[in-house]
Amino acid sequence: xxxxxxxxxxxxxxxxxxxxxxxxxxxxxxxxxxxxxxxxxxxxxxxxxxxxxxxxxxxxxxxxxxxxxxxxxxxxxxxxxxxxxxxxxxxxxxxxxxxxxxxxxxxxxxxxxxxxxxxxxxxxxxxxxxxxxxxxxxxxxxxxxxxxxxxxxxxxxxxxxxxxxxxxxxxxxxxxxxxxxxxxxxxxxxxxxxxxxxxxxxxxxxxxxxxxxxxxxxxxxxxxxxxxxxxxxxxxxxxxxxxxxxxxxxxxxxxxxxxxxxxxxxxxxxxxxxxxxxxxxxxxxxxxxxxxxxxxxxxxxxxxxxxxxxxxxxxxxxxxxxxxxxxxxxxxxxxxxxxxxxxxxxxxxxxxxxxxxxxxxxxxxxxxxxxxxxxxxxxxxxxxxxxxxxxxxxxxxxxxxxxxxxxxxxxxxxxxxxxxxxxxxxxxxxxxxxxxxxxxxxxxxxxxxxxxxxxxxxxxxxxxxxxxxxxxxxx
Amino acid sequence: xxxxxxxxxxxxxxxxxxxxxxxxxxxxxxxxxxxxxxxxxxxxxxxxxxxxxxxxxxxxxxxxxxxxxxxxxxxxxxxxxxxxxxxxxxxxxxxxxxxxxxxxxxxxxxxxxxxxxxxxxxxxxxxxxxxxxxxxxxxxxxxxxxxxxxxxxxxxxxxxxxxxxxxxxxxxxxxxxxxxxxxxxxxxxxxxxxxxxxxxxxxxxxxxxxxxxxxxxxxxxxxxxxxxxxxxxxxxxxxxxxxxxxxxxxxxxxxxxxxxxxxxxxxxxxxxxxxxxxxxxxxxxxxxxxxxxxxxxxxxxxxxxxxxxxxxxxxxxxxxxxxxxxxxxxxxxxxxxxxxxxxxxxxxxxxxxxxxxxxxxxxxxxxxxxxxxxxxxxxxxxxxxxxxxxxxxxxxxxxxxxxxxxxxxxxxxxxxxxxxxxxxxxxxxxxxxxxxxxxxxxxxxxxxxxxxxxxxxxxxxxxxxxxxxxxxxxxxxxxxxxxxxxxxxxx
Numbered sequence: 001x002x003x004x005x006x007x008x009x010x011x012x013x014x015x016x017x018x019x020x021x022x023x024x025x026x027x028x029x030x031x032x033x034x035x036x037x038x039x040x041x042x043x044x045x046x047x048x049x050x051x052x053x054x055x056x057x058x059x060x061x062x063x064x065x066x067x068x069x070x071x072x073x074x075x076x077x078x079x080x081x082x083x084x085x086x087x088x089x090x091x092x093x094x095x096x097x098x099x100x101x102x103x104x105x106x107x108x109x110x111x112x113x114x115x116x117x118x119x120x121x122x123x124x125x126x127x128x129x130x131x132x133x134x135x136x137x138x139x140x141x142x143x144x145x146x147x148x149x150x151x152x153x154x155x156x157x158x159x160x161x162x163x164x165x166x167x168x169x170x171x172x173x174x175x176x177x178x179x180x181x182x183x184x185x186x187x188x189x190x191x192x193x194x195x196x197x198x199x200x201x202x203x204x205x206x207x208x209x210x211x212x213x214x215x216x217x218x219x220x221x222x223x224x225x226x227x228x229x230x231x232x233x234x235x236x237x238x239x240x241x242x243x244x245x246x247x248x249x250x251x252x253x254x255x256x257x258x259x260x261x262x263x264x265x266x267x268x269x270x271x272x273x274x275x276x277x278x279x280x281x282x283x284x285x286x287x288x289x290x291x292x293x294x295x296x297x298x299x300x301x302x303x304x305x306x307x308x309x310x311x312x313x314x315x316x317x318x319x320x321x322x323x324x325x326x327x328x329x330x331x332x333x334x335x336x337x338x339x340x341x342x343x344x345x346x347x348x349x350x351x352x353x354x355x356x357x358x359x360x361x362x363x364x365x366x367x368x369x370x371x372x373x374x375x376x377x378x379x380x381x382x383x384x385x386x387x388x389x390x391x392x393x394x395x396x397x398x399x400x401x402x403x404x405x406x407x408x409x410x411x412x413x414x415x416x417x418x419x420x421x422x423x424x425x426x427x428x429x430x431x432x433x434x435x436x437x438x439x440x441x442x443x444x445x446x447x448x449x450x451x452x453x454x455x456x457x458x459x460x461x462x463x464x465x466x467x468x469x470x471x472x473x474x475x
Numbered sequence: 476x477x478x479x480x481x482x483x484x485x486x487x488x489x490x491x492x493x494x495x496x497x498x499x500x501x502x503x504x505x506x507x508x509x510x511x512x513x514x515x516x517x518x519x520x521x522x523x524x525x526x527x528x529x530x531x532x533x534x535x536x537x538x539x540x541x542x543x544x545x546x547x548x549x550x551x552x553x554x555x556x557x558x559x560x561x562x563x564x565x566x567x568x569x570x571x572x573x574x575x576x577x578x579x580x581x582x583x584x585x586x587x588x589x590x591x592x593x594x595x596x597x598x599x600x601x602x603x604x605x606x607x608x609x610x611x612x613x614x615x616x617x618x619x620x621x622x623x624x625x626x627x628x629x630x631x632x633x634x635x636x637x638x639x640x641x642x643x644x645x646x647x648x649x650x651x652x653x654x655x656x657x658x659x660x661x662x663x664x665x666x667x668x669x670x671x672x673x674x675x676x677x678x679x680x681x682x683x684x685x686x687x688x689x690x691x692x693x694x695x696x697x698x699x700x701x702x703x704x705x706x707x708x709x710x711x712x713x714x715x716x717x718x719x720x721x722x723x724x725x726x727x728x729x730x731x732x733x734x735x736x737x738x739x740x741x742x743x744x745x746x747x748x749x750x751x752x753x754x755x756x757x758x759x760x761x762x763x764x765x766x767x768x769x770x771x772x773x774x775x776x777x778x779x780x781x782x783x784x785x786x787x788x789x790x791x792x793x794x795x796x797x798x799x800x801x802x803x804x805x806x807x808x809x810x811x812x813x814x815x816x817x818x819x820x821x822x823x824x825x826x827x828x829x830x831x832x833x834x835x836x837x838x839x840x841x842x843x844x845x846x847x848x849x850x851x852x853x854x855x856x857x858x859x860x861x862x863x864x865x866x867x868x869x870x871x872x873x874x875x876x877x878x879x880x881x882x883x884x885x886x887x888x889x890x891x892x893x894x895x896x897x898x899x900x901x902x903x904x905x906x907x908x909x910x911x912x913x914x915x916x917x918x919x920x921x922x923x924x925x926x927x928x929x930x931x932x933x934x935x936x937x938x939x940x941x942x943x944x945x946x947x948x949x950x951x952x953x954x955x956x957x958x959x960x961x962x963x964x965x966x
Contacts, residue, residue, distance in 0.1 A: 044801070045568070046676045
């Protein structure tokens with residue numbers, strides 16, 4: 001039997017507001033436990049929530065970026081359940097009236113085709129704290145620093161058909177969120193979290209199969225692995241004559257498997273009802289227009305512009321715009337060096353390789369866009385060859401001096417002085433009589449060897465075009 | 476001196492007739508004498524009260540004219556008070572020393588008031604008799620075998636027995652007006668949103684409203700001047716132009732249109748109370764008001780709607796009392812579930828548990844539409860009833876309660892107890908302001924008259940109440956306390 005996979009993703013993104021969704025406490029990551037929890041975050045009796053308007057602006061920004069309907073009236077609800085890291089005993093979320101309604105994302109698949117994936121909604125809610133199960137004399141500790149951090153939960157339609165599509169969707173979402181600068185969206189730190197609803201059905205069947213929800217996936221790679229594992233598992237269950245049970249499963253990255261979270265799955269009744277401590281959020285057109293004006297150029301538009309303005313291929317443009325920082329870097333380097341093609345190659349190849357090697361973010365790169373542009377300029381004005389440029393680039397990683405200073409200090413300047421080149425060429429002609437004879441006998445391709453000898457003799461500094469020309473004229 | 480109104484005490488303090496320290500001492504002495512019997516206070520702050528009084532006297536000497544400077548107040552024990560035990564009448568908060576002040580408390584302090592202590596109340600404000608308090612029921616000063624009403628029973632008893640000059644209370648379904656009526660004092664529930672709820676331990680957030688309990692309508696206006704106002708810590712508090720509630724106290728009632736809801740003069744109303752209220756209305760007519768009967772057709776649904784909405788909100792509001800961060804935690808919990816279960820079942824009283832269960836049920840999947848959503852519909856209908864009535868009349872008047880204060884332990888079943896709030900509860904659903912003023916006696920027990928106005932028309936209520944109090948002396952009658960009486964005999 002052929003099966004089709006059906007996936008819907010629920011992505012939680014921590015909005016990068018300075019303070020929490022309903023209190024003035026800082027949202028900074030990594031502080032000492034409970035140093036960022038005020039009386040509201042601790043749910044002391046009598047305390048009340050006050051909505052952080054910046055979080056609303058960020059949610060609306062996201063909504064506009066994915067072409068979604070913005071709820072003119074959105075309502076917070078209480079989602080009731082008991083857990084020690086949920087101090088109020090309810091989470092304030094949005095059920096029936098989310099701030100962001102239906103929208104969509106377009107992703108590019110591996111074969112280059114495009115696919116539109118629907119976004120059902122995106123609603124605001126508060127994050128929970130953390131339970132610390134280290135040794136507290138046999139008890140658990142609670143850290144409420146994270147409690148109340150604003151989250152945007154982005155729920156996709158069940159439009160995704162493979163693990164690879166899921167990753168493409170997530171990466172696109174990540175890219176847009178970074179462009180909008182509304183979240184750090186770092187999966188490893190939990191500022192972006194993904195739950196995957198996965199089911200399979202026989203190809204051609206209309207109705208969905210029973211889905212499982214996979215939690216605890218904290219990297220793009222694991223999203224792919226977890227889904228693939230789960231799809232295989234469901235197939236095996238069905239092929240063995242069993243039934244898939246609707247349940248929540250945890251992904252264990254160490255074992256690369258998912259496993260059931262609860263032995264008996266009871267449908268939780270969260271007893272949602274409208275939060276009486278908060279008024280509905282009323283959003284008017286003027287507010288939406290003001291936010292629309294703040295929208296940055298988004299990745300798709302930027303890629304389009306890069307192909308037109310800089311003549312990049314769609315592929316190159318797509319690679320460069322995936323991260324806002326990368327695209328900014330490229331654009332600076334392209335403009336300052338006035339050679340977009342060279343800038344694109346250097347950024348997507350040499351720079352990318354350097355970052356990968358050291359696991360650096362682009363912001364941590366020791367070579368800034370301005371210095372890379374200087375390097376490209378020296379290639380263009382023939383001060384150095386492309387090959388020597390690689391040596392200079394490597395030096396720049398360690399040495400923060402200017403490009404010119406490095407070229408000067410290491411004596412890497414390309415030799416273009418015709419007198420110096422002439423003696424070089426003369427020497428090579430003198431030392432390689434056999435090849436010279438071959439050339440003169442009409443085996444012109446041997447010139448390549450002679451140019452190579454000249455380059456070697458000059459330690460790469462000779463201008464190869466000039467050497468070529470000189471050799472020909474002398475022979 | 477202690478029997479005087481806030482307005483009178485202000486003058487006495489300003490003229491130097493008495494100091495705040497003397498006045499505070501006098502109240503503290505009276506508390507020492509009578510609180511054992513009345514159980515009006517859960518906590519008395521003797522030392523800090525005298526210190527605040529001393530500072531108030533200094534401030535006055537330095538020329539301060541703060542509106543409540545040096546006047547002793549009692550706060551209902553669900554207002555958070557920094558450094559002072561705040562129990563909400565519950566065992567689950569038996570050890571909760573609040574690290575912060577409620578906005579109401581802060582405003583009273585900023586106005587110069589001296590805090591005498593924290594008053595008894597039904598647990599989490601759930602009750603109409605004060606009997607659900609973990610700290611024992613407060614008693615009615617007019618007859619200590621009777622309840623003072625609830626949930627702000629401690630505040631009402633303290634004001635009526637002159638154990639303070641004024642007090643704060645909260646009203647979710649009648650919790651200021653009913654005890655005010657039972658204890659023969661003046662109590663106002665302002666419009667929803669008029670006073671900040673920050674620092675007020677929540678019972679039912681969409682219904683809870685703070686207000687003053689005091690000795691006259693004039694005092695209520697003075698206190699409202701201090702308590703009212705938008706607060707950026709409470710998103711449901713409403714921004715309105717600043718208002719002096721004393722400004723229109725003396726306006727004439729000539730031409731005032733009074734509506735008497737026929738539903739509030741129907742079966743179930745004590746005949747003595749009806750007579751007292753009809754007499755009181757006649758007094759107002761004599762002052763130039765006209766009277767007509769009005770119809771509030773959905774009155775009979777209000778209680779049912781209330782007992783869905785309030786418990787539903789309460790079931791969530793009380794989830795934070797879980798033994799994790801503060802308050803009561805059971806001994807030696809074996810695991811998390813055990814800790815939750817035992818902390819909450821040992822920490823909450825029966826009435827609170829009953830309402831948590833009712834509320835949880837009403838919000839459950841499959842029942843939400845039948846209960847919670849339907850109750851919200853009724854809430855809108857009730858609101859519309861009042862809106863329609865206010866197209867014809869300026870104020871609506873009736874009895875605050877169907878009967879006078881009942882005996883301690885005399886009401887055994889919850890539903891009968893819930894019916895105590897039959898005339899008061901609709902206002903909370905509609906968010907309207909209402910005041911209860913003393914309007915006579917039945918069998919030696921006070922009768923309260925409720926006056927209702929439209930949204931944010933507290934000034935109108937106070938005007939009518941004040942004019943009524945100028946021509947009557949019901950609000951000046953004082954109970955004779957047993958201790959005081961026996962002492963007098965001994966003397």
